Amino acid sequence: MQLSALRSLLFLPATAEHLLARAAQRGADALVIDLEDAVPPARKQEARGLATLAVAALSGRAPLLLRVNAEPALLAQDIASAPLAQIDAVMLPKVESAQQVQALVAMLAQSGHATPVVALIETALGVVQAASIAQAGPGLAALGFGAEDYAAEMGVAPQPRSLLWPAQQVATCARAWQLPCWGLPGSVAEIDDMAAFSDLVAQARAVGFTGTVCIHPRQVGVANAGFGPTADELAWAARVVVADHEAAARGLGAVVLDGRMVDRPIVERARRWLLARQQAPRIQGGR
Known part of the structure; x- marks a missing residue:
């Protein structure tokens, strides 16, 4: 668990x-x-x-x-x-x-x-x-x-x-x-x-x-x-991760998304939200 x-x-x-x-x-x-x-x-x-x-x-x-x-x-x-x-x-x-x-x-x-x-x-x-x-x-x-x-x-x-x-x-x-x-x-x-x-x-x-x-x-x-995370937050998080991949491919450490700068702390938050969504349905049964 x-x-x-x-x-x-x-x-x-x-x-x-x-x-x-x-x-x-x-x-x-x-x-x-x-x-x-x-x-x-x-x-x-x-x-x-x-x-x-x-x-x-x-x-x-x-x-x-x-x-x-x-x-x-x-x-x-x-x-x-x-x-x-x-x-x-x-x-x-x-x-x-x-x-x-x-x-x-x-x-x-x-x-x-x-x-x-x-x-x-x-x-x-x-x-x-x-x-x-x-x-x-x-x-x-x-x-x-x-x-x-x-x-x-x-x-x-x-x-x-x-x-x-x-x-x-x-x-x-x-x-x-x-x-x-x-x-x-x-x-x-x-x-x-x-x-x-x-x-x-x-x-x-x-x-x-x-x-x-x-x-x-x-x-x-x-x-x-x-x-x-809400549906809107998950959608935003998915877009952040995509934008981060694209920025990395271009050798950039940050990118602008929806008029806001997206850098490492924001990407990490997005990844945590997506991970939380993946984990939640697995909570079933104890030992």
Whole structure:
């Protein structure tokens, strides 16, 4: 599974057994079985068993991630009971240091599995440590930004004017160390107004995020469309690549297209968009 190609990751509470039957039919690029926020403390142990059943039912039908708990005691129990051979990544919340990631990578290695780790950055300390976290090591496969928890800690509303800087900080650090990064510069809780959610996704893509988690199936299609290049962008990208080939054949390093200078950074962006379009349809099935 290519984590870099994931645009939508649909959360499924481990205790929500009624959601499993159609989970793989919602169009999400990946599914996240959740043991953390969606599970009350009294049901954590029950949720671990249900997560194993959920993974068994969904294995092979979609890429699967498991969001564990950050508290050390709960985390150890989560990993001990997790069906690691059947999941594609472990999502660690509330990450504030590279050492947290490294400790989980070591724990996974001791269990006999080199399962990739996704670090969710959701606090002020995590945001200012994002560069260090992004360099945690080869076991780290992606970063995520948790807008709701960050806004709660800061005492602000989860909206773009409050979250654009931390969102861009996390996305920039991920890009600097070639990691995919999922998130929104605002609340993921919007499940009725899809026009508003689409606007937020557009802002997330502009910030540099490569995808987002979703908490409701109706968000999935919006995320898939919003994090992929548009038809107009793809058409432009194809023309840029052709123009670049023609310029290279003439010994030129740049060329004018539609009244604008096209040089190496613009060509690279065009190539990335075309590559993203090629990768997106291949996202099907997990391990």
